[in-house]
Amino acid sequence: MPARSVFEIIGPVMIGPSSSHTAGAVRIGSIARAVLGEDFRRAEITFYGSFAKTYKGHGTDRALVAGLLGMSGDDSRIRDALNIASTLGLEIRFRIAAEGEEFHPNTADIELTGVSGKRVFLRGSSVGGGNVLITRINQYEVSVCAKSPTLMVEHVDRPGVIGRVAGVLGNNGINIAEMRLTGSNREGEKLMVIEMDRAVSDEVLETITGLPDVTAVIRI
Amino acid sequence: MRRKITISELVAAAEQRGCPIWQVVLEREERLQGTERQDIWHKMKEYWMVMKGSLDAGTKPGNRSLSGLVGEEGALLTRYIEKTKPLSGYGSVLAAARAMGVAVVNASQGRIVAAPTAGSCGILPAVLATVAEETGAVEDAVVGALFTAAGVGMVIDEHAGTAGAKSGCQAECGSASCMAAVAAAEMAGGTPRQAANAGALALKNFLGLVCDPVAGLVEIPCVKRNAIGAGVALLAADMALAGIESKIPLDEVIQAMKEIGDAMPASLKETSLAGLAGTPTAREIEKRMNEID
Numbered sequence: 001m002p003a004r005s006v007f008e009i010i011g012p013v014m015i016g017p018s019s020s021h022t023a024g025a026v027r028i029g030s031i032a033r034a035v036l037g038e039d040f041r042r043a044e045i046t047f048y049g050s051f052a053k054t055y056k057g058h059g060t061d062r063a064l065v066a067g068l069l070g071m072s073g074d075d076s077r078i079r080d081a082l083n084i085a086s087t088l089g090l091e092i093r094f095r096i097a098a099e100g101e102e103f104h105p106n107t108a109d110i111e112l113t114g115v116s117g118k119r120v121f122l123r124g125s126s127v128g129g130g131n132v133l134i135t136r137i138n139q140y141e142v143s144v145c146a147k148s149p150t151l152m153v154e155h156v157d158r159p160g161v162i163g164r165v166a167g168v169l170g171n172n173g174i175n176i177a178e179m180r181l182t183g184s185n186r187e188g189e190k191l192m193v194i195e196m197d198r199a200v201s202d203e204v205l206e207t208i209t210g211l212p213d214v215t216a217v218i219r220i
Numbered sequence: 221m222r223r224k225i226t227i228s229e230l231v232a233a234a235e236q237r238g239c240p241i242w243q244v245v246l247e248r249e250e251r252l253q254g255t256e257r258q259d260i261w262h263k264m265k266e267y268w269m270v271m272k273g274s275l276d277a278g279t280k281p282g283n284r285s286l287s288g289l290v291g292e293e294g295a296l297l298t299r300y301i302e303k304t305k306p307l308s309g310y311g312s313v314l315a316a317a318r319a320m321g322v323a324v325v326n327a328s329q330g331r332i333v334a335a336p337t338a339g340s341c342g343i344l345p346a347v348l349a350t351v352a353e354e355t356g357a358v359e360d361a362v363v364g365a366l367f368t369a370a371g372v373g374m375v376i377d378e379h380a381g382t383a384g385a386k387s388g389c390q391a392e393c394g395s396a397s398c399m400a401a402v403a404a405a406e407m408a409g410g411t412p413r414q415a416a417n418a419g420a421l422a423l424k425n426f427l428g429l430v431c432d433p434v435a436g437l438v439e440i441p442c443v444k445r446n447a448i449g450a451g452v453a454l455l456a457a458d459m460a461l462a463g464i465e466s467k468i469p470l471d472e473v474i475q476a477m478k479e480i481g482d483a484m485p486a487s488l489k490e491t492s493l494a495g496l497a498g499t500p501t502a503r504e505i506e507k508r509m510n511e512i513d
Contacts, residue, residue: 006249
């Protein structure tokens with residue numbers, strides 16, 4: 001795609017060595033943090049493909065942990081993220097996936113355990129230029145790039161739930177850009193992935209969380 | 221859909237109005253973005269501050285990339301010219317030292333400005349800082365030069381692309397060296413036509429250059445290609461300022477780069493399967509890297 005601005009040529013300001021290994025990895029980490037919704041105390045990270053081959057030399061491990069710690073992609077502390085995590089007493093383990101498990105070459109699985117004992121699983125790929133694609137969240141196969149504010153609503157598959165969620169968003173003047181539904185292997189359980197034109201406030205988030213048949217809400 | 225611009229259009233617009241290329245680029249950006257000129261200028265100035273920060277960080281002794289494969293090349297070269305009269309001229313060597321320094325900052329997870337990419341981020345700041353010193357240019361002249369470089373980069377991006385994975389290193393270090401040559405020639409008082417010639421002379425020397433990073437890292441040969449990219453940009457600018465013309469115009473050199481990139485096998489486009497990455501030494505390094513725990 002042709003450059004639309006001079007700042008696509010001179011820029012972005014970034015932390016090296018490459019946007020797919022730094023900015024993209026930070027983004028996957030920060031989405032995992034949002035999915036957990038609380039501070040983590042334990043992280044198990046599995047690298048696939050070229051992430052597995054070059055994660056040390058590219059600092060992908062540091063970038064991912066920086067994202068888990070809440071840093072953004074241009075934070076100069078990224079290279080110290082592993083030390084910072086260890087100072088905080090966080091337990092972090094890295095694993096290299098066995099050959100044969102093939103996804104996008106720059107893919108990581110993250111299993112997080114929160115301070116409350118809550119556990120989440122996320123699989124994300126860095127697809128270039130700092131962009132990411134999240135392909136799994138807990139038991140759900142998804143396709144989330146989180147370029148715009150995204151809400152994921154886990155709910156019991158009953159008539160009326162989608163309408164109620166959309167109603168709350170509409171009443172608060174939030175436009176839905178895209179909505180997808182995905183099921184899990186457990187019967188009657190579904191996930192709405194809603195991309196919106198702007199982010200929801202804490203208040204709106206709380207209202208949606210309190211709706212009948214809504215079991216959990218994740219905001220990215 | 222917006223029409224693609226060309227170098228000859230940029231040059232013609234600048235000549236017609238008797239202004240530098242950067243002014244044409246700045247005004248175009250203003251029109252395309254609908255943003256105030258001073259805001260665009262201010263943002264570019266901030267980017268130059270980040271570039272300066274990376275230049276300062278780059279020549280400090282003790283630098284080391286995450287893998288440990290590269291580190292003190294910039295400092296070594298700086299120390300060399302403090303003691304020795306360099307064969308290729310003080311300015312060239314200083315620019316080469318600075319370019320490697322910034323490239324190592326990138327390889328050690330430091331803060332840089334992609335120009336046009338992270339892998340080639342050392343060339344433009346190194347050349348502009350050096351030319352500013354040589355010509356006594358003020359900071360605003362450097363910010364202007366960044367717009368000239370960006371304009372050239374946009375043309376390259378629109379007609380050929382700037383990704384190593386798509387077109388090889390010619391599109392990364394080659395583009396950066398070309399952008400730096402045009403900006404350097406203009407900063408030193410060259411006409412828009414001379415500046416475009418400088419870009420063509422620089423880029424022609426990168427045509428066909430493949431992207432073959434050892435062990436998949438942005439280190440070998442990337443860091444040193446930044447050094448030589450800076451040197452080529454300065455020499456090309458000098459040649460153009462002396463009145464030498466590129467018989468093939470820059471727009472056509474860019475088109476040639478695209479065709480060469482398309483013909484390049486995938487094994488030589490950032491996949492680390494062949495080229496320098498496939499040499500016995502590279503394989504040895506790769507093996508060693510995988511053993512580190």
